[in-house]
Amino acid sequence: MDIYAIPVIGIIVQFLGYLVEHIPSSGPSIVAVATPLGFGALCGVVCERSGVVNIGIEGTMLTAAFTGWVGSIAAVSILGAGTPGPLGITPALLVGLVAAILSAVAISLLHAWLSISLRVDQIISGTIINILAFGVTGYLNNVIAAQSPTSAGTFQKIVAPQGLTDLPIIGWLIESLVSQGPITISLLVSVVVLQLLLFRSRWGLRTRAVGEHPKAAETVGIDVIRLRYRNVLIAGVFAGLGGAWLSMEVTGSFQAGMTAGRGFIALAAMIVGRWTPLGAFGAALFFALFMVLGDLIGPNGISPPVGDLGVIVKAIPSQLFSALPYLATIVVLAGLIGRSAPPAADGRPYEREATT
């Protein structure tokens, strides 16, 4: 069949139809894949709402993924594998989770020290963190992987009650949100809680004040430096969970550079979501859709489309489908950014005026 004889509008309709048909069944994997993007974006929201740009999310998540994996395999070799409790939780995995979060907070502390105290340019600081994280994890991974350690396995998914998932129309939504591992569930909880805290609590008001107009915040008695430190460290917890998902909920292993740009897609999700937790999570879901789409629609995919759409998909080299989420990020960022304004003091180091 001649590929140029296919009408464009017909194809778009077919594609939309394909999405409507397949998104419900892929819902759980889309939400799961959105987890590191969502946590990365929450990390970005908390940092930038208080006026600190964090380009180092990628490196922070990579470090957390690594230490989570190392912590869990070390615990396995000392404590033994243990019997998995509910959700596949074992002592080893808990040790790994704690290690992941602590290391992410430590990296965040480095970023906070560089950018808040030393007032090093924040984009340079974040970039250096990315380079350092890539180097250190790659080096140590090389050494540790040579010992062929026993994996601690992964967290397991909740099985949603069949009565709920069989409900018409909303059944797939419930399954998507509930049939998840503990880290993904904690993202869903974090998004809602953070949205409330940021816009309905004293901490949220202070955080936004510090991000919009730190001098005014200081005049009403808010310690700008301290609040920024605290928020960057809290944000580190989110990045830590995002990294932990990579090495302990989806794979149970670590590969060098396994974040694969997710920290930057997370930044884009934060921007597209206008620096709100809910919006950022929505954008993360959108980018996750494109990550899943390649595995679904591609020539080697789970359910390749039929008809004219199938002809077009077969004509595209399979390697290009893995470029989809990155392409979608650029397109959305270029299309939306003019209408999305960051906090006014974002990226500006705060210098207390001399009192003497």
Add this chain to the structure above:
Amino acid sequence: MTGPLAFLRRRRSGAAQGGTQLRTTIVLPVVAVLLSILIGSVFVYAAAWIKDGKIVNPAQPVAAYWALIQGSLLSFDAIVTTLVFTSPLVFGGLAVALGFKAGLFNIGVLGQLLMGVLASVAVGVALAGQPVIIAAPLAFVAGTLAGALMGWIPGYLKAATGAHEVVTTIMLNYIAADILAAMVAGPLRVPRAQAPITYDVGHAALPIFLGKTGHVGLIVAVIAAVFVWWLLYRTTIGFEIRTAGINPDAARYAGMRPRRIIPLTMAMSGGLAGMAGAGELLGVVHSTQTSYATTVGFDAIAVALLARSNPLAVLPAAFLFGAMRAGAGPMQVVAKTPRELVDVLQGVILIVLVALPVVARALGGRGARAVPVEAQTITASYAGETVSS
């Protein structure tokens, strides 16, 4: 102080502080390298401890560093190897430095390099039977242009829509890797080859003039450094680039157009990164598989920061990291220390480089800024300040 022409004042006061200049351009990098060697030793011990459960050889770091130096500097062949590793770092370092000068952060050197690899292998294979004098330059130029196009895209997007290059260039890195894979597995693939691989570029390969591996790309790299310096400091467009980098408001006030300068600078920056790819493909590997592994993307940022985005200082900075990359292989073989130690050293050098001057100043010294002043423009445009006019 913050008026539109404040950048002029900053220059004048900078020239008066000759001592500080010397300290930041020479002493600071040396201290950073020495400290990284010290901290790197900890990682060498860590590797030994993980492997054997105890530290067998207390002199292990010395052995590792000695192997690294021996493999990169202590013989004619080693020096040539170092120069071959240096060449792409010069191009890449210049690409990042040129971007910095315009207040742009090109983290997309990797993607632009991969496009340079792709275009130069495509043209090189097509011209493989032609005379060297025609084939090699054309293939090299093709790689340069492909890199320039790949750099122009985020530049255009920033000028037209405000999408920040820190995100878009990274995304393009991954997209470039996928495009290269698709092309090598598709149209460029040698039929019936076991794994997808391209043909050899034949006569399009860059001639060797030094030792066994020293290709003509080394000379092009030096010329490129001088050219970028000349462009930045001796031409009108260079003045516009530097003004846009230090103070976009002043540039606009003076009738310059950042909207035009941003895509142009990014295209030139991408072209330099494309040269890195073309030089590697045509000068070293001569054909490629679906994935092209390289560390030049990150190394280029380190080189530009170490050189404080001075095009001529890029040469020694690139030589330093080139020597590390050249010595990393021998170090792994001789001293059994993983070659990724160089990545660790690089990260530590960068941290020390940005943190040390500020710490020194806090302790009462007269340290100066380590990061390029133009970084403020990068961050300001990330945080929503408009670039259009």
